[in-house]
Amino acid sequence: MKIVVQVKPMPEAVQAAALSATLHTVNEAARWVSRAAFERGVPREYALRKHTYLELKARGLGAQAAQHVIKKTRDAYTTLKANIRAGNLGKPGSKRRVKAESKPIVFRPDAAQPYDDRCLSWQYDAQSVSIRTTAGRIKSLRFACSADALKTLREFRRGESDLIERDGVFYLIAVCEIPEAEQFEPAGFVGVDLGIANIATTSTGYGAAGRGLNRHRKRQMDLRRKLQAKGTKSAKRRLKHRARKETRHAANVNHIVSKTIVTTAERTGRGIALEDLQGIRDRVRLRKGQRAQLHSWSFHQLGQFLEYKARRAGVPLVYVDPAYTSQQCSECGHLDRKNRVDQATFACRACGFLAHADDNASHSIAARGESVWIAGRESRVPATP
Numbered sequence: 373m374k375i376v377v378q379v380k381p382m383p384e385a386v387q388a389a390a391l392s393a394t395l396h397t398v399n400e401a402a403r404w405v406s407r408a409a410f411e412r413g414v415p416r417e418y419a420l421r422k423h424t425y426l427e428l429k430a431r432g433l434g435a436q437a438a439q440h441v442i443k444k445t446r447d448a449y450t451t452l453k454a455n456i457r458a459g460n461l462g463k464p465g466s467k468r469r470v471k472a473e474s475k476p477i478v479f480r481p482d483a484a485q486p487y488d489d490r491c492l493s494w495q496y497d498a499q500s501v502s503i504r505t506t507a508g509r510i511k512s513l514r515f516a517c518s519a520d521a522l523k524t525l526r527e528f529r530r531g532e533s534d535l536i537e538r539d540g541v542f543y544l545i546a547v548c549e550i551p552e553a554e555q556f557e558p559a560g561f562v563g564v565d566l567g568i569a570n571i572a573t574t575s576t577g578y579g580a581a582g583r584g585l586n587r588h589r590k591r592q593m594d595l596r597r598k599l600q601a602k603g604t605k606s607a608k609r610r611l612k613h614r615a616r617k618e619t620r621h622a623a624n625v626n627h628i629v630s631k632t633i634v635t636t637a638e639r640t641g642r643g644i645a646l647e648d649l650q651g652i653r654d655r656v657r658l659r660k661g662q663r664a665q666l667h668s669w670s671f672h673q674l675g676q677f678l679e680y681k682a683r684r685a686g687v688p689l690v691y692v693d694p695a696y697t698s699q700q701c702s703e704c705g706h707l708d709r710k711n712r713v714d715q716a717t718f719a720c721r722a723c724g725f726l727a728h729a730d731d732n733a734s735h736s737i738a739a740r741g742e743s744v745w746i747a748g749r750e751s752r753v754p755a756t757p
Contacts (some may be wrong), residue, residue, distance in 0.1 A: 373554045373683050377524050379517040381501070381542045388542070390507040395537055396483055397440055397506050402430055402479040405445040409610050421464070430508060440486050445447035448477045459577035471493070482537035484545070492533055494546075496526045500543065510600060515544060524548055525746045539612065553686030558643035558745065561690070564678070565697065565730045566647055566671045569715060572731035575738040576636055580629045585622060592618045622670050627669030630677035634685055643688035645741020646675060647697070690748075701725055702735035 383391060405424050409415065412423065421442050428438035452472060455461055461469040491504040495512075499522065502511045517525075528548040536543050563575040571580040595614070599607040637644050649671055680687040698718075700707045706722035713719050719731040725732075 373550045377521045377546050379515040379544050381515045387510050390505040393531045394505040397477040398485045399483050402441050402445050406476040414449045421727050436491050447744045484534040484536040486532045518749045551684050553610040555686050558688050559641045561643045561738045561741035562637045563645045563732040563734040570730050575734040626674040626677050634681040645737045647694035648691040690741050697733040697736045700736050702732050
């Protein structure tokens with residue numbers, strides 16, 4: 373299983389200038405390669421290399437840097453085609469899709485640049501790296517990270533590392549190959565109901581309230597609105613300083629919630645049943661005042677965190693159909709729209725079962741998880757006559 377570890381280089385002024393110039397140079401070259409690829413109908417990587425490699429060398433890039441620029445550009449077009457094929461950019465003829473298809477991909481001046489072991493080497497004991505730039509190789513560039521991150525790097529780092537610059541600060545993102553634990557046979561499933569009022573509610577009784585996160589988001593939105601209305605240089609500076617603060621806070625909350633759920637499932641020997649909410653933003657129609665909440669809901673990130681933590685711990689995870697889980701009674705199975713009295717209350721019209729709506733939904737999801745797990749293990753071979 374692949375995960376990434378992010379560390380923070382601490383360059384001196386001259387070294388920082390060399391790193392920044394390198395990123396600007398390679399991304400300017402990537403923009404040129406992208407235009408060449410677009411004009412030639414985006415050929416395969418080998419054909420694109422024949423058209424662009426010599427020019428990149430003439431621009432002063434080393435052999436490995438030139439190869440990585442070409443590969444990065446070709447991978448960007450592969451990702452674009454995959455998104456178009458999956459319908460992530462809208463239907464054929466839509467404004468967003470036409471815009472994406474009608475012009476070359478553009479790389480930001482500080483976009484990530486991949487480095488392999490020939491261009492970047494790690495010295496774990498000294499906690500430093502040696503990295504090649506357009507101004508020559510920088511040796512003994514110190515970096516900062518946690519003790520756990522350093523241990524992961526030392527034991528599991530494999531393949532490429534990416535150098536990025538974000539708001540004037542450099543980061544190295546290294547790929548690590550973590551061995552997956554052997555998946556066990558679950559003795560039942562922990563159903564996880566995802567929501568906005570409550571981030572996650574499980575069938576084991578754990579509930580992560582969304583009140584604090586929603587309050588934090590509203591506070592950030594109000595502050596952004598005030599600073600944008602003010603429009604002064606100091607206000608713009610403050611906006612830039614606070615950029616991505618809400619995103620980091622939401623990611624931290626999702627890490628805590630997902631770790632709690634996976635730890636509980638591992639301790640009790642159960643799997644995790646999760647709702648498949650793909651495309652929910654396109655299906656749901658809300659009032660204007662509720663749209664900001666829906667579109668800032670980071671359920672996909674929480675699902676990703678749950679998935680990789682479950683794989684690392686060997687916990688089985690299945691996705692179930694979320695349709696009508698909030699209207700179906702987890703005790704008798706009766707399905708009725710009127711069962712959902714309000715946002716928080718569930719009262720079954722058939723058996724009289726009364727519970728919190730999210731708690732009832734989590735038990736329904738757990739039951740569906742068991743059905744999905746059993747169905748996936750059943751033989752589909754026709755019986756012999």
